[in-house]
Amino acid sequence: xxxxxxxxxxxxxxxxxGAAAATSGSGGPGSTARRRRxxxxxxxxxxxxxxxxxxxxxxxxxxxxxxxxxxxxYNAWLSLTRWNMISGAPRYVGLQNYxxxxxxxxxxxxxxxxxxxxxxxxxxxxxxxxxxxxxxxxKLRGRGLVRTVAFAPHIVSGAAVATLWLFIFDPxxxxxxxxxxxxxxxxxxxxxxxxxALIALVIAYLWKGIGFVAIVYLAGLQNLPEELYEAxxxxxxxxxxxxxxxxxxxxxxxxxxxxxxxxxxxxxAYDMIAVLTxxxxxxxxxxxxxxxxxxxxxxSDAGTAxxxxxxxxxxxxxxxxxxxxxxxxxxxxx
Amino acid sequence: xxxxxxxxxxxxxxxxxxxMAAAAGVAVPLLGCAGGVTDDGGSGDDTSDPGGNLDQVxxxxxxxxxxxxxxxxxxxxxxVNGEALAALVDKFNQSQEDIxxxxxxxxxxxxxxxxxxxxxxxxxxxxxMMLADTFWGRFLINDALxxxxxYFDDEFGRDDYVEALFDEGLVGDELYWLSFGRSTxxxxxxxxxxxxxxxxxxxxxxxxxxxxxxxxxxxxxVNGQPLKAHAFTGDDDWQFMAxxxxxxxxxxxxxxxxxxxxxxxxxxxxxxQYIFEDGYGYLxxxxxxxxxxxxxxxxxxxxxxxxxxxxxSATAGFExxxxxxxxxxxxxxxxxxxxxxxxKGAAQERKDAAFQLLKFLGQPENAAEWTLATGYLPxxxxxxxxxxxxxxLASDPNFNVAVEQLPEAQGSDAIRSYLPNGTDxxxxxxxxxxxxGSEDPQDVFDEVAEQLxxxxxxIRPGYEKYFG
Numbered sequence: 084x085x086x087x088x089x090x091x092x093x094x095x096x097x098x099x100x101g102a103a104a105a106t107s108g109s110g111g112p113g114s115t116a117r118r119r120r121x122x123x124x125x126x127x128x129x130x131x132x133x134x135x136x137x138x139x140x141x142x143x144x145x146x147x148x149x150x151x152x153x154x155x156x157y158n159a160w161l162s163l164t165r166w167n168m169i170s171g172a173p174r175y176v177g178l179q180n181y182x183x184x185x186x187x188x189x190x191x192x193x194x195x196x197x198x199x200x201x202x203x204x205x206x207x208x209x210x211x212x213x214x215x216x217x218x219x220x221x222k223l224r225g226r227g228l229v230r231t232v233a234f235a236p237h238i239v240s241g242a243a244v245a246t247l248w249l250f251i252f253d254p255x256x257x258x259x260x261x262x263x264x265x266x267x268x269x270x271x272x273x274x275x276x277x278x279x280a281l282i283a284l285v286i287a288y289l290w291k292g293i294g295f296v297a298i299v300y301l302a303g304l305q306n307l308p309e310e311l312y313e314a315x316x317x318x319x320x321x322x323x324x325x326x327x328x329x330x331x332x333x334x335x336x337x338x339x340x341x342x343x344x345x346x347x348x349x350x351x352a353y354d355m356i357a358v359l360t361x362x363x364x365x366x367x368x369x370x371x372x373x374x375x376x377x378x379x380x381x382x383s384d385a386g387t388a389x390x391x392x393x394x395x396x397x398x399x400x401x402x403x404x405x406x407x408x409x410x411x412x413x414x415x416x417x
Numbered sequence: 418x419x420x421x422x423x424x425x426x427x428x429x430x431x432x433x434x435x436x437m438a439a440a441a442g443v444a445v446p447l448l449g450c451a452g453g454v455t456d457d458g459g460s461g462d463d464t465s466d467p468g469g470n471l472d473q474v475x476x477x478x479x480x481x482x483x484x485x486x487x488x489x490x491x492x493x494x495x496x497v498n499g500e501a502l503a504a505l506v507d508k509f510n511q512s513q514e515d516i517x518x519x520x521x522x523x524x525x526x527x528x529x530x531x532x533x534x535x536x537x538x539x540x541x542x543x544x545x546m547m548l549a550d551t552f553w554g555r556f557l558i559n560d561a562l563x564x565x566x567x568y569f570d571d572e573f574g575r576d577d578y579v580e581a582l583f584d585e586g587l588v589g590d591e592l593y594w595l596s597f598g599r600s601t602x603x604x605x606x607x608x609x610x611x612x613x614x615x616x617x618x619x620x621x622x623x624x625x626x627x628x629x630x631x632x633x634x635x636x637x638x639v640n641g642q643p644l645k646a647h648a649f650t651g652d653d654d655w656q657f658m659a660x661x662x663x664x665x666x667x668x669x670x671x672x673x674x675x676x677x678x679x680x681x682x683x684x685x686x687x688x689x690q691y692i693f694e695d696g697y698g699y700l701x702x703x704x705x706x707x708x709x710x711x712x713x714x715x716x717x718x719x720x721x722x723x724x725x726x727x728x729x730s731a732t733a734g735f736e737x738x739x740x741x742x743x744x745x746x747x748x749x750x751x752x753x754x755x756x757x758x759x760x761k762g763a764a765q766e767r768k769d770a771a772f773q774l775l776k777f778l779g780q781p782e783n784a785a786e787w788t789l790a791t792g793y794l795p796x797x798x799x800x801x802x803x804x805x806x807x808x809x810l811a812s813d814p815n816f817n818v819a820v821e822q823l824p825e826a827q828g829s830d831a832i833r834s835y836l837p838n839g840t841d842x843x844x845x846x847x848x849x850x851x852x853x854g855s856e857d858p859q860d861v862f863d864e865v866a867e868q869l870x871x872x873x874x875x876i877r878p879g880y881e882k883y884f885g
Contacts, residue, residue, distance in 0.1 A: 165875065167555075167559065167837065167875070168534050168535075168538060169534050169537060169555065169556065169559040169561060170537070170559035170560055170561065171559075188864075189864070249702070253702075254642075255639070255640055255642060255707075255710075255712045256640065256710075256712075264641070269642065270642075272699060272700065272852075274702060275651065275699075275700045275701070275702055275848075275851075275852055276852055276853075277848075277849065277852045277853040278853070280852075361652065362845075363651065363652075363844075363845065363848045363852075364651060364700065364848035364849060364851065364852035364853075365845050365846070365848045365849035365852065365853075366845060366849075367848075367852070377838075377841065378838075380531040380534075381527060381531070381837070381838050381841050382837050382838030382841065382872075383531070383534060383555065383837040383838070384837075384838070
């Protein structure tokens with residue numbers, strides 16, 4: 084037992100040193116002998132390697148630090164202040180901004196909007212994206228063209244897509260009437276109706292993103308091992324059983340990817356909200372990210388905007404953490 | 418596997434070290450910039466200095482104007498209006514040899530104002546800033562605007578302007594904002610529809626009269642749907658403020674919020690019933706567009722929209738009528754639109770040059786050109802005597818309605834002008850009432866008033882410094 088551990092430790096050391104040697108680019112004969120003795124010479128050498136390591140990563144660290152970490156830290160400080168950004172200096176107010184947010188009923192509505200929007204997009208993307216992918220996977224004529232067409236909205240800018248949907252949703256002349264008129268349904272005032280605005284936003288957002296999800300699923304489908312399906316067929320499994328027992332579990336890494344990206348995407352959604360609804364009517368389509376913009380740049384209220392942005396940051400951190408912990412554990416990698 | 422050669426660790430060469438050192442050299446000053454933002458934020462009231470501490474945003478004069486004093490003007494006007502302004506500024510550059518002015522479009526009012534905030538933080542600002550009537554106040558009470566009285570002289574001053582509009586830029590006796598593209602709302606109606614159902618060729622005198630007319634209007638149909646009688650605007654609270662006045666209320670008295678009482682609640686309740694119980698009206702995405710395309714029979718929108726509506730209605734094939742705003746218990750006509758301010762922190766030479774541009778724009782023939790091109794009100798008195806404008810005013814009754822209505826007009830209630838998100842909060846409440854028949858206007862405006870009052874606490878000290 085002892086020997087094994089010792090041997091393993093020896094191996095680990097060799098591995099670590101080997102890696103360091105590779106980094107410094109000077110591995111070679113002679114290093115094996117030096118590994119045994121850990122004299123002052125060894126540590127000097129180590130320090131030199133670390134210095135080199137630090138020097139090499141410092142440009143990246145500086146840039147990441149400047150543009151990623153510093154804004155987060157500065158934002159955290161701003162969230163504890165009140166400041167209109169036009170003149171004067173941020174005034175420290177402690178947790179006042181957070182208290183205001185949590186006690187405001189309209190902010191509860193905004194959080195609920197954010198969750199509803201996110202959930203609708205996540206579920207919609209997975210279900211519709213997978214359905215489209217299954218369709219694209221069939222050997223049908225013209226599927227190459229259809230795949231391209233379905234993917235196209237993903238590469239168009241959100242503002243352009245939203246403008247397009249504004250036309251479609253026009254209650255008098257919009258294309259949406261083509262769908263509704265045959266059923267004798269009067270068109271809702273989509274983006275100007277408190278009950279419909281969020282639905283309109285979800286429809287437009289799904290339409291834009293669905294092609295991308297479908298292509299990702301399609302790539303997953305085409306990598307699935309054929310022999311599992313053959314075996315299942317021999318065992319007499321039906322289409323539904325095959326789908327539920329083989330396709331879905333094997334696609335779980337893709338689903339995991341789609342989950343993470345759509346949740347983050349919806350929490351950060353801005354462009355389509357700006358063009359389609361401007362967060363309205365009332366607060367009906369105001370999500371957390373839109374609220375941050377509104378408070379920061381329309382209301383000139385840096386403190387409230389920063390506090391809301393911190394909440395957004397924490398929520399995304401927690402969601403991603405939970406996903407890695409619980410969802411990823413169930414993911415089957417083939 | 419093909420890429421193995423690329424991934425193979427190799428000994429860093431001297432060149433690699435040099436380029437890394439260069440990259441680190443770039444990154445360090447960047448970090449320094451970010452640090453500067455906090456230092457700036459912490460250093461207090463530097464914007465209240467007498468001037469010269471703020472740099473100029475980038476201006477790129479064409480070679481023929483090189484060597485002149487540069488003036489940067491930030492504009493919130495795109496489209497036809499933006500072109501008209503650019504033409505005037507171009508004319509200014511050709512008219513003299515000392516100053517080069519450049520118009521820089523920065524997006525609509527709500528986008529360009531935050532950009533000015535950012536510019537003040539960054540320490541490089543435009544010299545002339547176009548600000549809507551409800552946007553300059555927030556920069557005023559933060560000490561960012563230059564007092565303008567000393568720039569005027571005997572040959573150019575208040576007497577040249579329609580006094581009531583000029584005076585909206587006054588704080589006490591000091592001018593901080595010089596009117597330029599000013600407007601009032603007008604009542605627009607579709608003459609063909611009115612004729613078809615036998616209504617008189619005029620606007621309704623009261624909201625009650627509009628309701629009486631509306632049932633006949635809604636019997637007509639357009640594009641397979643019942644014709645709506647009136648389109649309400651939900652992305653602005655300007656028209657609603659007019660209604661509040663017409664129903665005898667106020668949004669605020671000074672900074673004391675009154676939107677949760679009297680005429681404000683009455684007006685909202687009336688509009689909501691008209692939309693949901695009567696079914697005559699609706700909340701429009703763009704009321705001017707809907708009216709111009711014939712989807713709705715009447716609406717209320719800016720005088721500045723007249724040109725655009727003419728073009729649209731010509732395509733849709735109907736004649737446009739305009740009228741004074743309907744009353745209910747009182748007359749209520751708010752002014753709107755924009756004017757120019759100078760930035761206090763800019764160098765004196767730039768401010769002097771910038772004012773020369775404002776003076777040029779205030780000359781009668783230039784003011785007339787602007788009014789003709791856009792439909793904004795004539796605000797320079799002598800511009801109405803310039804032949805082209807005089808002729809248009811005489812021959813187009815719609816254009817004249819705006820001028821005739823002007824004596825009734827007043828400036829906005831203070832809460833919209835000084836609280837940065839005052840209009841946003843009101844608009845949000847208004848949208849709830851206009852888009853949902855089950856929302857109670859009193860409850861909504863109670864919430865709106867509470868939010869407004871919270872905001873007022875932050876701005877009151879600055880406001881009282883100027884108005885106390």
